[in-house]
Amino acid sequence: MITAGLAPRPPEPAMSLMMDAGEIDRSSTIRARHWHALDDGRIECDVCPRRCKLHDGQRGFCFIRARLGDELVLTSYGRSSGFAIDPIEKKPLFHFLPGTSILSFGTAGCNLGCRFCQNWDVSQARDSDRLTAHASPESIARIANATGCQSVAFTFNDPVVFLEYAVDSARACHDLGLAAVAVTAGWILPEARSDLFRWMDAANVDLKAFTEGFYRRLCGGSLAPVLETLVWIRKKTSVWLEITTLLIPGENDSDEEIEALSRWVVDSLGPDVPLHFTGFHPDDKMRGTSSTAPSALTRARRIAKRTGVRHAYTGNVDDPEGESTYCASCFELLIGRAGHAMTQWNLTPLGGCPACGEILPGRFEVRPGSWGDRVEGVPQRELVR
Numbered sequence: 001m002i003t004a005g006l007a008p009r010p011p012e013p014a015m016s017l018m019m020d021a022g023e024i025d026r027s028s029t030i031r032a033r034h035w036h037a038l039d040d041g042r043i044e045c046d047v048c049p050r051r052c053k054l055h056d057g058q059r060g061f062c063f064i065r066a067r068l069g070d071e072l073v074l075t076s077y078g079r080s081s082g083f084a085i086d087p088i089e090k091k092p093l094f095h096f097l098p099g100t101s102i103l104s105f106g107t108a109g110c111n112l113g114c115r116f117c118q119n120w121d122v123s124q125a126r127d128s129d130r131l132t133a134h135a136s137p138e139s140i141a142r143i144a145n146a147t148g149c150q151s152v153a154f155t156f157n158d159p160v161v162f163l164e165y166a167v168d169s170a171r172a173c174h175d176l177g178l179a180a181v182a183v184t185a186g187w188i189l190p191e192a193r194s195d196l197f198r199w200m201d202a203a204n205v206d207l208k209a210f211t212e213g214f215y216r217r218l219c220g221g222s223l224a225p226v227l228e229t230l231v232w233i234r235k236k237t238s239v240w241l242e243i244t245t246l247l248i249p250g251e252n253d254s255d256e257e258i259e260a261l262s263r264w265v266v267d268s269l270g271p272d273v274p275l276h277f278t279g280f281h282p283d284d285k286m287r288g289t290s291s292t293a294p295s296a297l298t299r300a301r302r303i304a305k306r307t308g309v310r311h312a313y314t315g316n317v318d319d320p321e322g323e324s325t326y327c328a329s330c331f332e333l334l335i336g337r338a339g340h341a342m343t344q345w346n347l348t349p350l351g352g353c354p355a356c357g358e359i360l361p362g363r364f365e366v367r368p369g370s371w372g373d374r375v376e377g378v379p380q381r382e383l384v385r
């Protein structure tokens, strides 16, 4: 059955994993925000709908939030699983500073347990060996600045679980005139959500499917809070929003589901929110499922456009037409792309269509960036400075 909207909200899935806190590196541990004590002596985390209830010494499902004594802590503050300099189109963000480079980083752990995770080595990491780089929020902003990036992405794993670190880093980015970008599944509770997005300039939110059954069965989560987050971002903030749906053969790729998802986006968020359909590659616990056929991505894009989504894209596939941006009024080519590289830039200095003048929604500069499709590591000298 296709989920039609925000109500009614089903019960959240029970927390299924709690581990002993064991040895925690106190040098990267800070008091967490968003939790409260329960009458039965446990502490409940108020960051995400899983609402882990912890005894002293236990970690939450995400592994990087834990109870130490009478407080909840984040155990990975200032520690990263790595850095990369990416084209911003790789996030994907197609309507936000096109052609520029973005400093990507993340920590470890995740509040969802997606069986198809394409970043499972980081998101499901249960050991601190993944957190190899020490980086304060100020040094992250400084590294981005020194390497010519215009923005920093909280990605690789969901910034929801390292909220305090992401927020402080986003503020440090703003201090240097850089933008902050959240790449997230949007499975977060309202108060924590306001905290996280207050300093964000753009977000790509995974809308993994449009049924509660998919979220429950394959992610151990739920759809309704994600829809609430999307509506809230769009209606209550100035954060630039794009959405990504990973199409998994036989799981979330029926015409009916894609049409329902697209219709909800148009009706609830408006037709200008870009929608990316990306291809699945067998990974993590779903190695028996085949890759998404390019034709399925093209079909999804057509359905979305027919339903009223003005800017629908394909991803993880060689499809210059599906990756390019066209005027929603007269269909003039505005931004040509091949993979993550820009091949054409036809926007006017005001960010409009040269043929009909229609303004393209998003954030654009007079001249696009020229980073291309390179993915580079961060020079060691920047990390140790």
Ligand code: SF4
Residues within 6 Å of the ligand: 045, 046, 047, 048, 049, 050, 051, 052, 059, 060, 061, 062, 063, 065, 066, 110, 111, 160, 161
């Ligand atoms: S953020 Fe982590 S500790 Fe908090 S409720 Fe979610 S999974 Fe549990």
